[in-house]
Amino acid sequence: MRTAGGIKAAEGIAIGRIRICRASVCDIDDSLTEDTAAELARFEQARIRVQEQQRVLYERARQSAGEESAAIFEAHELMLDDEDLVEACTEIILKQRHRAGYAVQEAFDNAAQMFRDMEDPYFQARSADVVDLKNAMLDVLLGRDTDNEQGTEPFILVAEDLTPSETVKLDKSLLLGFVTREGSASSHTAILARSMNLPALIQCRDISEDWDGKFAILDGYNACLYIEPTQDLVESFTGRRSRDLEKEALLRQLMGASSTTMDGRSVRVFANIGGPDDVDAVLANDAEGVGLFRSEFVYLNSRTDPTEDQQFEAYKRVLKTLAPRQVIIRTCDIGADKTIGYMNLDREENPALGYRAIRICLTRRDFFRRQLRALLRASAFGRLGIMFPMIISLREVRECREILEECRRELEGDGVKISPFEVGIMIETPAAALCADELAEEVDFFSLGTNDLTQYTCAIDRQNAKLEPFSDPHHPAVLRLIRMTVEAARRHNIWVGICGELGADTSLTETFLRMGVDELSVNPGSVLPLRRIIRSLDLSRPVGQALIQEE
Numbered sequence: 001m002r003t004a005g006g007i008k009a010a011e012g013i014a015i016g017r018i019r020i021c022r023a024s025v026c027d028i029d030d031s032l033t034e035d036t037a038a039e040l041a042r043f044e045q046a047r048i049r050v051q052e053q054q055r056v057l058y059e060r061a062r063q064s065a066g067e068e069s070a071a072i073f074e075a076h077e078l079m080l081d082d083e084d085l086v087e088a089c090t091e092i093i094l095k096q097r098h099r100a101g102y103a104v105q106e107a108f109d110n111a112a113q114m115f116r117d118m119e120d121p122y123f124q125a126r127s128a129d130v131v132d133l134k135n136a137m138l139d140v141l142l143g144r145d146t147d148n149e150q151g152t153e154p155f156i157l158v159a160e161d162l163t164p165s166e167t168v169k170l171d172k173s174l175l176l177g178f179v180t181r182e183g184s185a186s187s188h189t190a191i192l193a194r195s196m197n198l199p200a201l202i203q204c205r206d207i208s209e210d211w212d213g214k215f216a217i218l219d220g221y222n223a224c225l226y227i228e229p230t231q232d233l234v235e236s237f238t239g240r241r242s243r244d245l246e247k248e249a250l251l252r253q254l255m256g257a258s259s260t261t262m263d264g265r266s267v268r269v270f271a272n273i274g275g276p277d278d279v280d281a282v283l284a285n286d287a288e289g290v291g292l293f294r295s296e297f298v299y300l301n302s303r304t305d306p307t308e309d310q311q312f313e314a315y316k317r318v319l320k321t322l323a324p325r326q327v328i329i330r331t332c333d334i335g336a337d338k339t340i341g342y343m344n345l346d347r348e349e350n351p352a353l354g355y356r357a358i359r360i361c362l363t364r365r366d367f368f369r370r371q372l373r374a375l376l377r378a379s380a381f382g383r384l385g386i387m388f389p390m391i392i393s394l395r396e397v398r399e400c401r402e403i404l405e406e407c408r409r410e411l412e413g414d415g416v417k418i419s420p421f422e423v424g425i426m427i428e429t430p431a432a433a434l435c436a437d438e439l440a441e442e443v444d445f446f447s448l449g450t451n452d453l454t455q456y457t458c459a460i461d462r463q464n465a466k467l468e469p470f471s472d473p474h475h476p477a478v479l480r481l482i483r484m485t486v487e488a489a490r491r492h493n494i495w496v497g498i499c500g501e502l503g504a505d506t507s508l509t510e511t512f513l514r515m516g517v518d519e520l521s522v523n524p525g526s527v528l529p530l531r532r533i534i535r536s537l538d539l540s541r542p543v544g545q546a547l548i549q550e551e
């Protein structure tokens with residue numbers, strides 16, 4: 001038995017034979033030509049043909065992996081219209097008198113190198129997309145058959161790297177998992193693997209040609225590949241795999257089911273996300289909406305302050321993909337543990353109690369207005385909720401709403417369409433929970449941020465691991481503040497949800513439901529387990545063990 005490691009790109013277990021996918025070797029004709037017009041025409045035909053192929057791939061990916069995963073093929077289609085790229089190819093043909101294949105290889109390789117040289121890992125990963133397009137163009141120009149020979153036996157695919165279109169072309173019914181020498185966790189291949197629910201291992205440096213056809217186990221949980229494993233290991237992983245499958249199958253039965261208790265109380269089970277790429281997980285886990293889009297990740301993922309247009313595109317993508325589901329986007333919650341270089345924030349003695357979140361937005365109005373305008377513009381593409389974090393007072397909420405109104409008037413004056421949206425606040429400070437009655441007059445909903453609410457109520461820094469023995473996530477003071485908030489929301493006829501980690505704590509689900517919580521927003525992987533618990537509860541029966549003592 002041999003073992004090989006790497007970096008985990010997607011979890012799960014695969015057991016089967018390895019198939020090595022060899023990169024196709026290209027014979028590019030580098031001789032010069034007199035008939036540059038004919039070569040230019042060949043280039044144009046290939047470009048149009050590949051754009052058609054990308055549209056087909058888009059459709060196929062949309063059906064198998066969802067809109068978000070398919071978006072890359074739409075981007076590929078646009079990339080082929082890129083003026084710089086087309087001009088570079090045209091110049092090589094017309095000025096240097098090279099043939100179309102050579103021009104494509106040169107120009108696309110240069111563009112891929114340019115992406116590779118960028119510092120941002122997101123852009124580095126885009127070089128694989130350019131190489132993917134180059135190969136597709138060369139396939140057409142060289143008349144190569146691009147459909148993979150796949151046989152009938154399921155296999156673990158091992159490759160140097162996989163481009164997104166190669167990934168989608170593979171017959172999913174035969175594919176058990178991926179192992180690649182290259183790749184990054186943010187590459188589209190890794191994203192597709194996760195949305196296809198297959199284990200994937202990347203950066204596996206020990207790949208060897210002689211693995212082809214050998215029996216193997218891919219342990220996606222521990223980023224390990226066992227080649228020709230012992231019988232004991234096969235038995236142990238087979239057991240683990242069947243337990244995973246049983247669990248998954250049970251949960252999958254709940255896809256499309258309602259999150260309703262036995263006595264008919266419906267709860268909305270939403271997901272928390274950090275950016276547009278997480279939409280795949282929302283759909284794959286059948287979340288009924290997004291209860292918390294931590295928009296600061298859009299800022300953290302950018303090396304410069306994102307423009308209004310860049311933000312608009314990110315919000316629009318999420319809203320459009322998930323429509324008609326509601327998507328609650330929290331305005332930038334920067335500061336404390338989330339610092340950004342370009343914001344030039346001072347170092348502080350007590351950052352968690354410092355200049356952060358709404359406090360920054362209300363003092364840096366231009367920064368705040370850019371985000372609000374982007375959100376309002378995006379409202380036309382789905383069902384938006386806007387949520388303000390770290391609120392402690394009525395004055396803050398009123399100020400936020402005034403600025404939002406100003407932005408709305410400006411945009412409407414310019415003829416921009418704005419669709420109806422809800423406005424809410426996070427209840428994550430004891431001050432907000434204690435003033436919930438007054439705050440409820442001003443907003444459409446509350447969302448309890450129990451992570452910060454616990455930190456501020458118990459004076460336990462959530463970043464400090466030494467305080468673990470002192471922390472109690474079920475502290476009665478926190479539960480009491482949650483109850484007060486829910487009751488205030490009920491009195492004022494607004495809905496109330498929980499988007500902190502406590503929302504996924506199934507030992508408290510009954511308690512929250514009995515309190516009157518309307519929505520629970522959790523990490524996407526917790527959606528179906530939570531739905532299972534909700535469906536098993538009967539709130540018409542006497543209070544169960546799960547209810548807190550004071551009940």
Ligand code: PEP
Binds near residue numbers: 450
């Ligand atoms: C919270 O505080 O509970 C919350 C959801 O926000 P974050 O964890 O992003 O601070």
Ligand code: MG
Binds near residue numbers: 428449452
């Ligand atoms: Mg918080």
